[in-house]
Amino acid sequence: MTTSEDIVPSVTGDERIGRRGALRLAVLLVAQFTIALDFSILNVALPDIGRGLNLALGDLQWVVTLFALTSAGFTLLFGRVADLLGRRRMFLTGIVLLGVSSLLGGLANSVTVLLVARVLQGLATAIVAPVAMALLTTTFPEGPRRQKALGLGGAMLSAGFTIGAVLGGVLTGLLSWRWAFLINVPACVIVLVVAPILISGRERREPARLDAGGAVTITTGLLALVYGITSAGTNGWGHALTVVSLAVGVVLLVAFWLIELRVPQPLVSLRVLRTPTVKWGNGGGLLTFTMFSAVIFLMTLYLQRVLGYSPLVTGLAFGVQGVTAFFAGIFAPKIIGRFGNSRTTLFWALLLQAVATGALFALGDGRQWLTLMIVATAVGGFAHVLSVVSFMVTATSGLSDHEQGLATAMTSLTQQVGITMGIPILSAVATARINGMSPTHSQAQSVLGGTSYAIAVDAVIVLAGALLIGYFLRKAGRVVDPGATTGG
Incomplete structure (x- = not known):
């Protein structure tokens, strides 16, 4: 939980964010923009990636699927870990991971290296997305300023998705599909330089243990559920792999709910x-x-x-x-x-x-x-x-x-x-x-x-x-x- 020094004082009906608040917001928005850009820019570059690495058309889905699996599967876990270990620390860790994984993807010379990069990008997104939002909502209290900050966040997400689709075609056509990855690196460097100055590390964190049972069931359950959904897009909803994955996901999510009812310090507060x-x-x-x-x-x-x-x-x-x-x-x-x-x-x-x-x-x-x-x-x-x-x-x-x-x-x-x-x-x-x-x-x-x-x-x-x-x-x-x- 951030200290009172880190929160912009609330003034009823005042939508002004303030200079320091605006700078902090800009850093968080750049991070969100980069994630949205990364999501859409790569979709446009997929055909060229397949040709560049001799990846079969039917296997291109894994470039998208592995990212979706890890980003969705680990989001709740990392959101809770950030509450325990500190949001600033986790935010910076996620940005470092996003930069390294983007560099790895841009330099990949094999399918294996590319897919590893996509998994790491998914993990980075699972860290940065919820933590950036948590930093935003704890910086700006409920009211006009939080609404304005979230509105700008929505605008930047939309801009990231739209610009990514256009930029993906331009970069891939003029340069190479590798720049669909490499373009993230300078953005991550800028955030890493500026963020430690604007985002305070002084946080009061309550001592708590991580709910291991809840962490395992929610993460694997979400992985199975998202895999089942993506499998349905390729194999159909009646395919055995789709049905089994969705069933396993549901069972694990039910198990997670039952665990959370019984543990003293649950991963997710019901x-x-x-x-x-x-x-x-x-x-x-x-x-x-x-x-x-x-x-x-x-x-x-x-x-x-x-x-x-x-x-x-x-x-x-x-x-x-x-x-x-x-x-x-x-x-x-x-x-x-x-x-x-x-x-x-x-x-x-x-x-x-x-x-x-x-x-x-x-x-x-x-x-x-x-x-x-x-x-x-x-x-x-x-x-x-x-x-x-x-x-x-x-x-x-x-x-x-x-x-x-x-x-x-x-x-x-x-x-x-x-x-x-x-x-x-x-x-x-x-x-x-x-x-x-x-x-x-x-x-x-x-x-x-x-x-x-x-x-x-x-x-x-x-x-x-x-x-x-x-x-x-x-x-x-x-x-x-x-x-x-x-x-x-």
């Missing part, structure tokens, strides 16, 4: 997880990440296989969405203030995402429909990032500083699992429809039918989820309303 704002806030985050990542995937299929656009044009078509998403992060604090609290904002943002997604159901097979696609994804991108900021504010509200490590680890885990789940689930829905239409329709018509059907499913899920989450968050607000005084 009291925190039962808090309505934590529970339903993360539910909203999982919903928006899962469904919006699927929208981008489905619209990529639509643009290339129905309208016949090149990958370059496809990337540019999503540029408007990236811009609106960035501004959503900038304006999110004011929007939350207008609604009165982040819970209400989360409901309306999810509702807007459902409407924008539903509009895509009207798309046809002519290029005149490109305008509707750009407008709908732009509105959806705005709604998505507004949902992200609102869920982060909601899920970290009403908790003490020493519980922020767990709360922010949960938000990071929600993001990782959501991104991992969305594409396999909606891809399976679209593929089933495409296969059913293929015998009697052209390829373009079949793909359009599949993507339209999956879009409809996506919109209905977001709409139903928004209504459910909005109801329970409103119910929780009647019991205790942190938004009355903090904006949360």
Whole structure:
């Protein structure tokens, strides 16, 4: 838990962060931007990586899968370890690991070295993502300044994903796929030079033991669950490997829950997880990440296989969405203030995402429909990032500083699992429809039918989820309303 000297004093209704707070925030935002950039930039470079290292097309998935496994599987564990050992120490450790692993990946001369680098990058992300968020939420108390900081965080994440997609193509085309890794190194060096000056190491940490049983079951359970989800995207949901992995994951997560009920110092406080704002806030985050990542995937299929656009044009078509998403992060604090609290904002943002997604159901097979696609994804991108900021504010509200490590680890885990789940689930829905239409329709018509059907499913899920989450968050607000005084 940070000391009072490390926390910017709260002034009710004042959104000014202050000079030192702004510098500290900039360091944390650069770290988050680098992680988002790393995630998207490498996806664009995958084909060239396969050719450069003679990696078979079917094996390219491991470059993505190993990263997803380790980043999602270890997030909760490292969030708790940071609470025990110190967030500053863990943050710097994660940045060092990210820099070293990126250098290793950029210099890799074999598939084995590359995959080891991806595992280490996943571990670095599992450290940096929750710890950076915990440092942010403990630096800025609940209220306008935390909302502004989280809004800027959402904007930088969006910018990282968007710029990464563009930069990946530019670097790979002009230089080499290796720069998709190496570009992280100077960013990590800058953070390592500046962070020790701005982030104090004076923290009061309560003596505690690490819950070994909980650590093993939650980590292996999440690894099995995420592996099962990624396997479904490749092998199908009915494949034996998928079913076994998902079953093992569920069993281990149940075992973890039972262990946490009995140990004196649990890895994860079940009291925190039962808090309505934590529970339903993360539910909203999982919903928006899962469904919006699927929208981008489905619209990529639509643009290339129905309208016949090149990958370059496809990337540019999503540029408007990236811009609106960035501004959503900038304006999110004011929007939350207008609604009165982040819970209400989360409901309306999810509702807007459902409407924008539903509009895509009207798309046809002519290029005149490109305008509707750009407008709908732009509105959806705005709604998505507004949902992200609102869920982060909601899920970290009403908790003490020493519980922020767990709360922010949960938000990071929600993001990782959501991104991992969305594409396999909606891809399976679209593929089933495409296969059913293929015998009697052209390829373009079949793909359009599949993507339209999956879009409809996506919109209905977001709409139903928004209504459910909005109801329970409103119910929780009647019991205790942190938004009355903090904006949360």
